[in-house]
Amino acid sequence: MSFVDQLFSNVWIVLLLKVVLVMGFFLVAPLGVGYAEHKILAHMQHRLGPMEAGRFHGWAQLIADGVKFIQKEDVIPRAADRWVFSLAPAVVLVPTILVIVVIPFGPDIWALNLDVGIFFVMAISAVSVIGVLMAGWASANKFSLIGAVRAAAQLIAYELPLILAAVSVAMIAGTLSLVGIVEAQRDYWFVLVQLPGLLIFVVASLAELVRTPFDMPIADSEIVFGAYTEYTGIKFAFFLLSEYGGIVVLSAIASVLYLGGYLAPPGLDFIPGPLWMAAKIGALSFVIIWLRATYPRLREDQLQRFSWIGLIPLALVNILVTAVVVVVV
Secondary structure, three states, X not given: OOHHHHHHHOHHHHHHHXXXXXXXXXXXXXXXXXXXXXXXXHHHOXXXXXXXXXXXOOOOHHHHHHHHHHHOOOOOOOOOOHHHHHHHHHXXXXXXXXXXXXXXXXXXXXXOOOOOHHHHHHXXXXXXXXXXXXXXXXXXXXHHHHHHHHHHHHXXXXXXXXXXXXXXXXHHHOOOOHHHHHHOOOOOOHHHXXXXXXXXXXXXXXXXXXXXXXXXXXXXXXXXXXXXXXXXXXXXXXXXXXXXXXXXXXXXXXXXXXXXXXXXOOOOOOOOHHHHHHHHHHHHHHHHHHHHOOOXXXXXXXXXXXXXXXXXXXXXXXXXXXXXXXXXX
């Protein structure tokens, strides 16, 4: 056995490499999306955007922002619950990292292939709402608490259509494994038969990320910055990182469920699978950024009504139709 074979046969070394790759992806990809948001919004609003940090179109702006957050003073309000206040950013951030573990980025390129991968993704992503509630309650600030309660109500309302949309895909694929779902799309991508499901999933993802037009929990004109009002420095940076990381992760999940993941369109198999996965993540991330520049913020009653009266019934109908088709065909 060669030295390389011995190296990769060591369980601990393989585990360490997976951790390094997952953390590397988590730290790099959100920076790319954050920079893209700055520049895309700037072009859509006919302005330059960041140009000074980095010689080429301000490419180092997000890095400069990170250094700035690290240098800022970490302020904790006197009346705050210090332990809960400090722990909340990690509770919001960690689920995003854990979801990356089960995402397949190419043939045999994943950290862990779970038989219940989609169940794991939906379960672990719901933990972030606990961190938001912790942040709002521990801040001892009425605006933070109101923002946290709004965020919790929104995440609960839109978690349902998100899960129901994924259920339809699992029914067609006949598996809960994300790798299995991708492989089930070798004949055709599921977006061709699950276009309503994709739309439901993307809209619910926007609400899960508290992105425009579903950003009422951080409406600055009403409640300053919601549950994050009292946060400064690196703790506030964690919340921003979780938002941009969430954009990447949910775009990746949508790509796996509906766009064939790392599979290439017919005739383009010569392009490696990881590049196709990156392209699909980038395309969906662009749509999420585009919507921020296009739509105004919904009121809280409109936001809740849209989910309970609109998306959830539509998702249930989609499941019913999918079940009938799967049984009959």
